[in-house]
Amino acid sequence: MGRMVKALAVTLRAAQAAHSLSRGVPTRFASTMDKGTNFFFRQLFDTVSSTYTYIVGDPATREAVLIDPVLEHAQRDAALLSELGYKLLYAMNTHMHADHVTGTGQLKSLLPGTKSVIGANSGAQADVHLQDGTTLSVGSLRLLSVATPGHTNGCLTYILHEQGIAFTGDTLLIRGCGRTDFQEGSSETLYKSVHERIFTLPDHYTLYPAHDYKGQTATTVGEEKKYNPRLTKSLDEFVKIMDNLNLPYPKMIDKAIPANRVCGIY
Amino acid sequence: MGRMVKALAVTLRAAQAAHSLSRGVPTRFASTMDKGTNFFFRQLFDTVSSTYTYIVGDPATREAVLIDPVLEHAQRDAALLSELGYKLLYAMNTHMHADHVTGTGQLKSLLPGTKSVIGANSGAQADVHLQDGTTLSVGSLRLLSVATPGHTNGCLTYILHEQGIAFTGDTLLIRGCGRTDFQEGSSETLYKSVHERIFTLPDHYTLYPAHDYKGQTATTVGEEKKYNPRLTKSLDEFVKIMDNLNLPYPKMIDKAIPANRVCGIY
Numbered sequence: 399m400g401r402m403v404k405a406l407a408v409t410l411r412a413a414q415a416a417h418s419l420s421r422g423v424p425t426r427f428a429s430t431m432d433k434g435t436n437f438f439f440r441q442l443f444d445t446v447s448s449t450y451t452y453i454v455g456d457p458a459t460r461e462a463v464l465i466d467p468v469l470e471h472a473q474r475d476a477a478l479l480s481e482l483g484y485k486l487l488y489a490m491n492t493h494m495h496a497d498h499v500t501g502t503g504q505l506k507s508l509l510p511g512t513k514s515v516i517g518a519n520s521g522a523q524a525d526v527h528l529q530d531g532t533t534l535s536v537g538s539l540r541l542l543s544v545a546t547p548g549h550t551n552g553c554l555t556y557i558l559h560e561q562g563i564a565f566t567g568d569t570l571l572i573r574g575c576g577r578t579d580f581q582e583g584s585s586e587t588l589y590k591s592v593h594e595r596i597f598t599l600p601d602h603y604t605l606y607p608a609h610d611y612k613g614q615t616a617t618t619v620g621e622e623k624k625y626n627p628r629l630t631k632s633l634d635e636f637v638k639i640m641d642n643l644n645l646p647y648p649k650m651i652d653k654a655i656p657a658n659r660v661c662g663i664y
Numbered sequence: 665m666g667r668m669v670k671a672l673a674v675t676l677r678a679a680q681a682a683h684s685l686s687r688g689v690p691t692r693f694a695s696t697m698d699k700g701t702n703f704f705f706r707q708l709f710d711t712v713s714s715t716y717t718y719i720v721g722d723p724a725t726r727e728a729v730l731i732d733p734v735l736e737h738a739q740r741d742a743a744l745l746s747e748l749g750y751k752l753l754y755a756m757n758t759h760m761h762a763d764h765v766t767g768t769g770q771l772k773s774l775l776p777g778t779k780s781v782i783g784a785n786s787g788a789q790a791d792v793h794l795q796d797g798t799t800l801s802v803g804s805l806r807l808l809s810v811a812t813p814g815h816t817n818g819c820l821t822y823i824l825h826e827q828g829i830a831f832t833g834d835t836l837l838i839r840g841c842g843r844t845d846f847q848e849g850s851s852e853t854l855y856k857s858v859h860e861r862i863f864t865l866p867d868h869y870t871l872y873p874a875h876d877y878k879g880q881t882a883t884t885v886g887e888e889k890k891y892n893p894r895l896t897k898s899l900d901e902f903v904k905i906m907d908n909l910n911l912p913y914p915k916m917i918d919k920a921i922p923a924n925r926v927c928g929i930y
Contacts, residue, residue: 443879445711451879471879481891613709613717613737615881625747 436538437561438484441606441615442475444468447498447650448609451475452565454558455484456537463488463515463536465556465565466608467501469662475501476508487536490515492567492608493553494522494658496581496651503663514661517543520552522659528554544595548588549576555596563604570596571607572614573626578640580648581655585640589633597623702804703827704750707872707881708741710734713764713916714875717741718831720824721750722803729754729781729802731822731831732874733767735928741767742774753802756781758833758874759819760788760924762847762917769929780927783809786818788925794820810861814854815842821862829870836862837873838880839892844906846914847921851906855899863889 438455447468453475455462462484467475479486486509489502494516502514502524513525515534520527528534530545542557546569553576556565568576570592578585596605601620622629628639648654657663704721713734719741721728728750733741745752752775755768760782768780768790779791781800786793794800796811808823812835819842822831834842836858844851862871867886888895894905914920923929 441881443709443881445879474878481887612740613711615707615709621747 437558438462438482439561439563440478442471442478444471444498446470448611449495449498450606450608450610450615451501452606453479453482453484454536454539454541455482456539459537460484461487461537463490463534463541464501464505465490466492466495466567467505469499469501469504469657472501472504472508476505479509485509486512488513488515488526488534490534490556491520491522491524491658492556492565492569493517493550494520494581494655495568495608496648496654496658497609498650499654499657500662503661506661507663517545517552517554519545519547520550522552523661530554546570546588546591546595547582548578548584548586548591549581551582553591555591557599562600562602563606564596564599565606565608566596567608570605570622570626570629572605572610572612572617573622575626575628576608577643577645577648579643579645580651585637586633588640589629589636592629597629703824704728704748705827705829706744708737708744710737710764712736714877715761715764716872716874716876716881717767718872719745719748719750720802720805720807721748722805725803726750727753727803729756729800729807730767730771731756732758732761732833733771735765735767735770735923738767738770738774742771745775751775752778754779754781754792754800756800756822757786757788757790757924758822758831758835759783759816760786760847760921761834761874762914762920762924763875764916765920765923766928769927772927773929783811783818783820785811785813786816788818789927796820812836812854812857812861813848814844814850814852814857815847817848819857823865828866828868829872830862830865831872831874832862833874836871836888836892836895838871838876838878838883839888841892841894842874843909843911843914845909845911846917851903852899854906855895855902858895863895 438457440453442451449468451467452465453462460483489505489512491500506512515526516522516524518527518529528543532543534541544555546553546555549568553567553569578588599619603619605617704723706719708717715734717733718731719728726749755771755778757766772778781792782788782790784793784795794809798809800807810821812819812821815834819833819835844854865885869885871883
């Protein structure tokens with residue numbers, strides 16, 4: 399019975415959304431990804447560090463968050479939010495980055511009232527420290543923080559269950575994953591995080607990473623479970639792969655980590 | 665009465681979609697932009713020429729098109745389509761590019777049965793030549809070709825009215841537009857194309873350009889009508905702006921145009 403009521407509620411909500419669309423009453427500026435009328439989404443890119451920044455907002459309340467903003471683009475991102483008519487509630491990071499300086503501190507200056515946000519286990523200063531299981535509200539949107547350590551101890555994946563999307567930071571990349579050979583990196587821990595916290599999401603969930611280096615913009619849980627060349631392997635094989643990447647010392651790390659410990663503002 | 669029937673049909677379709685979602689029966693791999701269950705979309709990027717390539721497909725029939733593929737990524741795009749389980753019907757271009765070599769010819773080799781597609785006024789060879797007003801069917805999807813000359817004579821904008829999106833090629837870029845100082849460029853013609861064929865679409869339509877150089881991935885009709893720094897000006901001012909850009913000679917043009925005249929394959 400409860401199930402029927404729930405199904406009916408879903409049907410009605412969908413019907414209302416369809417009705418609203420059929421009347422040609424878009425929200426002020428529609429989303430690039432239109433999951434119903436209560437969700438604004440936009441993906442932005444930094445070509446220097448290949449970092450993706452995301453705007454997620456509620457078109458009804460005009461409140462938004464920025465995920466993984468880059469210092470050099472704080473002005474671009476603030477201007478876009480202003481053009482779109484969104485108030486920035488939270489400038490948040492999935493983790494303390496080693497490859498670029500965060501824009502959160504700068505965004506707090508540009509858009510007063512903005513709160514900086516990061517995982518409690520990150521070791522970085524911020525206005526809000528998130529724990530595993532914390533939910534942030536942005537209008538009607540619910541961003542669930544899920545601890546996915548391995549690249550760093552403080553890595554969080556932000557999940558919007560209603561929209562079926564997750565921001566995986568450097569934990570899971572498209573057909574790849576973050577490095578585990580610096581900061582508090584641990585390939586065993588990363589493998590466990592991906593398999594227990596991300597691969598357990600429904601196959602159709604869209605995943606947005608913090609980086610991509612091959613011109614890919616998004617993936618899904620189903621794709622990565624099937625085609626990720628590293629994380630489809632056994633734990634032992636994965637650890638071996640990660641141990642033998644022989645990657646160069648991250649060129650930005652000595653500047654980025656101290657800066658990111660204080661939201662990018664010395 | 666007809667209106668009521670239409671509204672009911674929309675409601676039922678939405679209810680069916682919601683029901684399908686509520687049962688947790690996603691299409692094989694869901695879209696990165698989930699406009700109902702009958703639409704697959706993915707954006708891809710070439711960092712060298714800053715070109716966007718798009719996959720649009722019908723998850724029910726597993727048929728897809730590629731818009732503006734880049735030669736150097738033909739292998740990436742073919743592999744992704746294969747992983748996703750899509751058959752490539754059409755490898756299409758919005759116009760004859762001057763800044764990169766198209767991947768359509770290479771994709772025809774990699775994925776036999778694929779047809780190359782371009783505007784009839786482009787001057788380029790292809791299996792299918794589109795006129796203003798031609799509709800291509802891809803499963804249940806309908807891609808309408810709209811002539812938007814100005815950057816070149818053969819420029820087309822591909823519109824999916826049901827999904828509320830348009831692929832504008834180099835005619836309209838995010839807060840910008842294509843050059844009009846080479847090939848058959850005409851700033852008057854481009855201005856007219858944008859104002860008569862793109863700005864007349866509903867404000868909430870999402871626009872996907874062939875390029876972006878500032879890390880932006882998408883825009884909307886409403887945003888460009890309000891914030892495009894060039895196309896919000898009068899025709900006279902626009903022509904003056906375009907006459908005074910003083911841009912360098914396109915470095916790829918002497919290689920790209922002859923190659924693109926024959927689908928990228930000499």
